[in-house]
Amino acid sequence: MSNTQITAVTELDRSHYKTKVYSGGHFIYSDEPEAMGGTDEGMSPAALLLASLGSCTAITIRMYADRKQYNLDTIKIDLAICSEDQMDKSTIITRTIEFTGQLSEEEKARLMQIADKCPIHKILSNPIKIETSAKN
Template sequence: MPETTSTADLDLDAIQVRETGVGLFQVEIQARGARFLADEPVGFGGMGSGPDPYDLLAAALGACTTMTLRLYARRKAWPLEEVSVRVSHARDSLTARDAFNREITVTGALDEAQRVRLGEIADRCPVHQTLARGADVVTRFVAPAALGENGGTGLHMRHMSEACEQG
């Protein structure tokens, strides 16, 4: 039986996505007080007013990788000056396996062993592990009054910290 996150963790870390009523696909995303738009490109019937869902998934991988490397280097007191991650997504068909290509650039007076170790740590970032493992998605319909806003629990930060402690 797969390990699951408690309903409390899911509710506290929930991201709210609602249609804006503008265009066919535009949605507003609210995540811990930040608000931004997602949309489909104009060529696919959207307005191009924000990243598409796969852009957001690739961004999650890049952000998590960057943050995890920064946290690890800081804990080790390594001279990491800057981390930059470029992620692209591809899939040949709806039933084909997805591929995320991640290019990591680090600057600083790091030796080769440190760079190799950072590559290993990149594969331990929580979003990378989620994508590599796959995930269970539980869907249920709820009454409109049950939808709400909240502040989050820092679940990602806890998982990222655990990834760094394993090394």
């Protein structure tokens, strides 16, 4: 991540629950499954959170592997988050990383260490304070 502040704007009209998400000139939808009253036309907010962690992890690993000239072909990251009723004082996200390519055991171990250096991992591993205000 750069030192520039990252911003996003979400908009939800009377649609159930398809939400427009804008950031940095890009646009996606977030939604809920039909079983929850949504249209299932986008990822759920929790899936977007996991996608942020997974993509940030993969990008961080790729940057490091390229810089060190590791023979890393692909990175696959499977993520899951505990159910909402299990989110009391802590939330558990599981992350399983798979590498393909000609890598030594030492290189694989180093890439696993680098995975925890991704900015989104750092954000999610520290206390988060959310300041909310209304706009008139």
